[in-house]
Amino acid sequence: MATRIFTTDLKVGMFVADLDRPWLDTPFLLEGFLIESDEQIAALRSHCEFVIVDRARSTGTEFEAPPAVTNTIPPAGSRRVVTRAGRDEAAPKATTSPPADETPRVVARGAGGASHRVVRLEDVARRTPSRHNNAHAADAGEYPGLLGRVLAGFKGLWGREPAPEPVEIPRETPQEFAARAALFPPGVEVQTYVDQVSVEQEVPRARAVVSHASDLLEKLVNDIKLGKAFEVERVDEIVDDMVDSIVRNPDALMWVARLREHDISTYGHGLQVSVYLTSFGRHLGFPKAHLSQLAQIGLLLDIGKIRLPKSLLEKQGRLTPEEFEEAKSHVERGLEILAETPNFTADVIEAIAQHHERMNGSGYPRGLVGSEIGIFGRMAGIVDCFAALTSHRPYAAAASSYEALRSITGWGGEFFHEPLVQQFVSSVGVFPVGSLIELSSGEVAVVVEHSKVRRLKPRVLVVTGPDKTPAAHPMLLDLLYDPKIGQEENVFIRRGLAAGAYGLDLKDFYLA
Numbered sequence: 303m304a305t306r307i308f309t310t311d312l313k314v315g316m317f318v319a320d321l322d323r324p325w326l327d328t329p330f331l332l333e334g335f336l337i338e339s340d341e342q343i344a345a346l347r348s349h350c351e352f353v354i355v356d357r358a359r360s361t362g363t364e365f366e367a368p369p370a371v372t373n374t375i376p377p378a379g380s381r382r383v384v385t386r387a388g389r390d391e392a393a394p395k396a397t398t399s400p401p402a403d404e405t406p407r408v409v410a411r412g413a414g415g416a417s418h419r420v421v422r423l424e425d426v427a428r429r430t431p432s433r434h435n436n437a438h439a440a441d442a443g444e445y446p447g448l449l450g451r452v453l454a455g456f457k458g459l460w461g462r463e464p465a466p467e468p469v470e471i472p473r474e475t476p477q478e479f480a481a482r483a484a485l486f487p488p489g490v491e492v493q494t495y496v497d498q499v500s501v502e503q504e505v506p507r508a509r510a511v512v513s514h515a516s517d518l519l520e521k522l523v524n525d526i527k528l529g530k531a532f533e534v535e536r537v538d539e540i541v542d543d544m545v546d547s548i549v550r551n552p553d554a555l556m557w558v559a560r561l562r563e564h565d566i567s568t569y570g571h572g573l574q575v576s577v578y579l580t581s582f583g584r585h586l587g588f589p590k591a592h593l594s595q596l597a598q599i600g601l602l603l604d605i606g607k608i609r610l611p612k613s614l615l616e617k618q619g620r621l622t623p624e625e626f627e628e629a630k631s632h633v634e635r636g637l638e639i640l641a642e643t644p645n646f647t648a649d650v651i652e653a654i655a656q657h658h659e660r661m662n663g664s665g666y667p668r669g670l671v672g673s674e675i676g677i678f679g680r681m682a683g684i685v686d687c688f689a690a691l692t693s694h695r696p697y698a699a700a701a702s703s704y705e706a707l708r709s710i711t712g713w714g715g716e717f718f719h720e721p722l723v724q725q726f727v728s729s730v731g732v733f734p735v736g737s738l739i740e741l742s743s744g745e746v747a748v749v750v751e752h753s754k755v756r757r758l759k760p761r762v763l764v765v766t767g768p769d770k771t772p773a774a775h776p777m778l779l780d781l782l783y784d785p786k787i788g789q790e791e792n793v794f795i796r797r798g799l800a801a802g803a804y805g806l807d808l809k810d811f812y813l814a
Contacts, residue, residue, distance in 0.1 A: 307355045309347040312337060317359035322352050324687055324713055327664065329621035333701075336361065345620065482587050485721060487677060492587040497551045501751045501761075504554035508547050512558045515540040515573055519601065526608055532643040541597040545580060545590060552581040553735045553751045560736025561748075574689040575682070576600025578730065582681055585729030598646070599653045599682055606636025630666050633658060653678035657686050660717040680719045684710060684726050687718075694801070703730075703737040704798030732757050738799040738806065744768030746804060753782045758795055770804045 304319060316337050318330075325333050328349045336359070337343060346353060474494065483492045518536050526532060547555045559577040579600040583593045607615060610632055614625055621629060637655055640646055656679025659665035661672055665683075675683075691706035701709075707727055714723035731752045733739055739747055739762065747762035759782040766772055781793060 305355050305357060306352055308352045309343070309350050312343045312346060312353070312355075314338060314340065314343070315361040317356045317361075318346070318353045319356040319359070320354035320709075322350050323664070323717060324709075326687055326690055327658070327660065327717075329623070329626040333699075335620075342620065481721070482725070485586065485677060485725070486588075490592070491589065493589055494587055495549060495584050499550050501551055501554045501557065504547060504551040505558065507550075508554040508558045511543045511547050511555060512573070515544060515576075515601075516570060519570070519573060523605075523608055526605070526639060532639060534643055534645045537598055537601060538594075540601065541594050544576065544597050545593045548577070548580050548584055548593065549590065552584055556581060556730070556735040557750060560734075571689060571693060572601045572604055574600075574693065575603060575685050578689060579682060579685045582685060582726055582729045586725060595647060595650050595653075596678065596681070598650050599657075599678060600685070602636065602640065602650075603654045603657045603682055603686060604632060604636065605639055606632035606634065608639070609635045630658070633667050649676070649678055652676050653682050655679070657682035659683065661719055662716050664717070675719075677722075680722055681726075684718050684723060688726070688730075692801070700801040702798040702800040702803075703734040704732065705800070707732065707734075731760065733760065733795060733798055738801060738803055740796045740799055742794050742796050744770075746770060746799065746806065747779065750778065756782060765806065766804070772806070 307316065314337050317334070318337060319334050321328060321330070329345065330349075334356075335342075337346075479492070479494075486492060518540050522532070522536055544555065555577050559574055576597050577600070580593050580597045583596040588596070610628065614621075614629060617625070633655060637651065640651060640654065653676060655667075656670065656675050659668065659670040659675045659679060660683070661675070661680075663669050663671040688706050688710060691701045691709065692703050694700045707730075710718065711723055711727065714720040731749070733749050735749050735751065737749045739749060741747055741762075741764070745764050745768055746766040747764045749760045750763050751761040753759045753761070759780075761778060761780045761782075763776050764773060764779050765776045779793070781795070
């Protein structure tokens with residue numbers, strides 16, 4: 303049971319499951335920990351007004367764990383999974399053994415001997431949709447209070463009325479256009495982009511962009527470590543291809559970058575941020591030249607970490623005050639690296655300097671407040687936080703995209719610019735591309751492309767059966783047309799899953 307506790311009332315033995323601010327803005331890198339000393343309490347009081355305490359994982363007489371529930375021993379062959387929120391739950395052991403008559407094409411084996419199947423998105427079979435069925439979405443009660451302010455803006459999101467036939471992409475209302483335009487700096491003309499190709503058509507080009515960008519970024523980082531000159535032309539080379547792909551169809555590059563996150567270089571976080579940030583800018587309607595600047599910002603905002611000790615970047619547990627100050631210095635160190643290189647615009651430099659500033663003045667390095675933070679800096683802060691929460695880090699497991707968006711919307715207004723937070727959720731979707739989800743049929747799927755008609759009806763790649771056994775032949779499914787699977791009711795998204803849920807490694811199914 304989670305309880306909100308003011309930090310003035312904290313005691314040793316309480317398990318802190320969440321903070322009242324982004325974890326990245328505090329020295330508590332482990333997202334969920336047991337208070338073991340008065341020193342930890344003092345540190346919490348210096349950074350937070352209140353925290354969320356998990357009674358079930360707390361110790362001592364005041365916060366005793368609830369009695370053990372019978373029949374909680376997992377079945378043979380299963381394993382225990384501790385979620386980011388601290389819940390301990392059983393997950394079926396994944397198996398890659400296909401039925402006797404369905405043998406996947408094995409092309410490689412990992413160090414542990416595990417087979418990897420190659421299934422390219424553009425070659426995946428489609429499950430035939432049933433277009434005449436009525437639309438059935440999940441009850442609003444499935445997501446009580448989560449992303450409420452954002453979801454309320456999606457008209458008909460929870461409705462059970464039939465989808466329009468034929469399906470038409472809704473036009474942007476004058477009010478929606480005005481909301482985007484109000485965020486822009488004076489003199490910048492708002493653009494409206496339309497997808498030029500399908501995800502399947504763009505994925506091969508997006509795959510090449512990610513591979514090329516990862517190689518160039520790794521070489522760039524190595525050159526900086528060796529003291530060689532920083533060549534801005536290399537960044538431009540990455541950026542041009544990235545922006546072109548995102549303009550054609552942003553979902554393709556988000557898909558590839560998300561599913562390749564374990565393959566890209568050590569500093570691949572910048573690549574993730576760059577893709578999301580550029581896609582965010584496209585959604586808002588920034589001209590192409592500004593999208594190039596956003597791509598540069600994402601690639602370079604953490605470049606200063608090159609000059610931090612590796613032991614500091616990979617430390618588990620709370621940083622000391624001295625270590626926390628050194629970690630925060632990556633902003634100034636990054637600016638020093640960029641200062642040695644000409645040709646970066648003032649907007650790029652400003653955004654990198656401001657990506658850890660917060661609306662209430664609690665950020666760093668300058669403690670800027672509200673409008674003192676430029677729009678690119680505000681956007682970069684949101685995207686950097688989202689990418690960090692949804693990626694595996696040495697000190698914390700990845701959160702599901704849905705959990706990350708829930709946290710960021712909760713921090714909107716105080717730490718992040720709330721109108722931009724709402725626009726960001728609209729740009730990536732309630733369940734972003736690359737997210738693992740569980741369907742009402744019990745199958746696990748990955749979001750491939752968003753529906754511009756209904757946000758909870760994306761196209762997905764089904765990767766397991768209802769029993770969570772990996773599928774021998776993953777299959778594309780368009781939830782917009784509410785297909786039926788066997789005798790099941792119309793399929794909808796039941797919940798979001800964290801990366802690696804049920805022991806699934808997406809590389810075991812296909813190469814993106």
